């Protein structure tokens with residue numbers, strides 16, 4: 001079993017509301033199908049989720065239900081539509097994909113997933129189906145609503161299914177030691193280990209365009225152990241995901257060995 005997260009920036013144009021990158025998703029579905037491994041897919045929300053969720057501050061919970069509840073319904077509809085389009089592309093490649101909306105089966109507490117029932121997902125996997133989960137709005141015990149990210153779901157699924165490999169499909173080649181968009185001297189970090197993480201000064205905040213290098217390294221390392229690696233790979237480059245899944249050496253960042 002492997003877990004694959006398709007980042008929102010790969011499958012959508014994050015700047016334009018509800019823009020689906022069908023060609024890219026069709027190609028990635030083909031790469032996953034050709035690799036021939038049992039997988040669970042998680043995808044981000046991209047412009048089907050972030051734009052409206054941010055506008056109505058859904059991540060902070062309900063402060064103005066009259067406005068935010070309809071906005072939550074809008075986002076939930078949009079991410080379900082995105083998920084259906086992704087499932088269509090997987091089905092077209094003969095993968096038995098089924099969309100499992102987290103907001104319809106998981107509840108959160110302070111934005112953290114509290115799993116109540118694992119049976120559905122396990123049963124789907126046992127049937128040979130390929131669950132497709134995604135960043136979604138959830139009902140939250142403490143704040144009314146919350147946003148669960150695909151990354152959060154991957155961590156939960158990792159604990160549930162003990163996959164042999166976790167792959168983050170992004171639009172960058174891997175983690176960088178400096179911001180590749182502004183710093184020419186930047187270098188790709190090929191391997192992330194707990195020892196390497198300890199070498200990075202705590203004040204280093206620039207990793208890639210979206211966040212701090214230490215927290216990304218730590219998040220990737222948290223999902224590794226003696227037998228499981230976690231890889232960040234560029235899904236905008238044709239066949240890179242396929243080659244990685246086939247065990248070939250590709251440009252990427254690999255975390256290994258656990259966090260301790």
Ligand code: IPE
Pocket residue numbers: 006007008009043044045046047049050053075079134135136137147148149150151
């Ligand atoms: C966000 O999910 C979910 C919503 C905004 C509803 P992710 O955080 O996993 O999405 P991407 O990958 O950043 O687009």
